[in-house]
Amino acid sequence: MRRIGDFKKKARIILIDDNFDHLSGVKELISMESDYDVIATATSANVGISLIKKYRPDVVLMDINMPEKDGLSAIQEIEKLDLGVKVIALTGYDDSDLIFRAMKIGAKGYILKTMASAQLIYAIEEVVNGKIYLPAALSSRFFEYFQKSFREEMNEVTDEENLLTYLTAREEEVLELLTQGVTYKGVASQLFISETTVKTHVNNIFQKLQVNDRTQAVLYALNNGFGNRKRMKVAI
């Protein structure tokens, strides 16, 4: 119940879902909660994004299984606008890869359409309060996927021997510059040594890394965690 002097602002929500029935259902559900206002709805991502630009809602519930423009790209686009809008992904699939990608691009929550309405409300509440919400079941899936993607990388980098460890300090300096695309001449002047010295170092590097040219040396360095930087490949 609201009285005069009750200044608590209702959180403003926009719903985006190509399934009109589901959209109405969710709207109905949320409207029963006095704390939230569904200020607009859309059945396509593009229309939804225009509405978001126009109304600057607090929260967006986004179905990510839509035809024309998929929900993930839409979320990415919304994040790029940087309006501070909190997006909750809504979908039927509890696919760990999907969840991972959604969280990666900035979703503040991810809930399944099959979940109880109380959970949806709770998720909105948490997200409005600046938290990130994942149902326990999805949280597990997310972490599995997360750890898997890093384990693969660990093996690449840690496994067996890392030939980079055989390099001397000076050789590492030289390689460091090579990984920045510097020429021999450039390396020479930056390290205050002659170009022939650079060549000597580079040749030693090639032998130690068992490669034939600069490009391969640079690739080896990058793929095997040069310095303390590790690199990971992940498809969005």
Place this chain on the structure above:
Amino acid sequence: MRRIGDFKKKARIILIDDNFDHLSGVKELISMESDYDVIATATSANVGISLIKKYRPDVVLMDINMPEKDGLSAIQEIEKLDLGVKVIALTGYDDSDLIFRAMKIGAKGYILKTMASAQLIYAIEEVVNGKIYLPAALSSRFFEYFQKSFREEMNEVTDEENLLTYLTAREEEVLELLTQGVTYKGVASQLFISETTVKTHVNNIFQKLQVNDRTQAVLYALNNGFGNRKRMKVAI
């Protein structure tokens, strides 16, 4: 209570904590639960790892703030043994970077020493059942950090213009091979074209990417999400 015919196996646990008082406390706490057996304890990571190799426990509770060998390296070492041992990180700090790193290297849980004992027991239970457990509060911190590390990358890759988009299909094929360390001769034979044609393509690539040589072109490609692969830098 156990009776004859009760075949349920107790989960076997090893505790590693350099603080002997805390270690005893936790041991006491767990022993009150009839489902778990603390089969060994250690006050240093190295001793702990030997015990793990010897006894193959189901779960390890590892304090990650220890002197000599830090707990994170210890976890990494345990994971590399690949014994299926589930490690729960135990610490006083709810530092999001720490949590991120612990989860990244394979911890199945992360709990704070200040947390209620019931939560510790619950975490063990979840982990024993193959799940991953993070207290809600830490979960939030983890996700913040996770999203932050990816947002930085997104900006690098998505921001402004990606010169790679100007490349023709053929040029992309050539560049793809260059990013694998293939020489011009190799590219020529793999694409069934002459070496001079390769050089023509490569020169066009250089101009479009505004670089001067193969190494720089390869680096540009790698850093700007060549194909649908994005690369991220993360220090372990």
Place this chain on the structure above:
DNA sequence: GTCTTAATAGACCAAAGGGTTTAGACCGCT
């Protein structure tokens, strides 16, 4: 003091890479 390793650097040669220009063939578009 001797031995080893790392860093420095020169000479010389061969191979690969890079810049520029020109040009034919093919494709899609208007």
Place this chain on the structure above:
DNA sequence: AGCGGTCTAAACCCTTTGGTCTATTAAGAC
């Protein structure tokens, strides 16, 4: 039919890179 873009390829020349061998110097190990 003509225009523009792409793919193909050659000729010519110059620069950079890579391979090998040799040699001096300094630092550290034993």
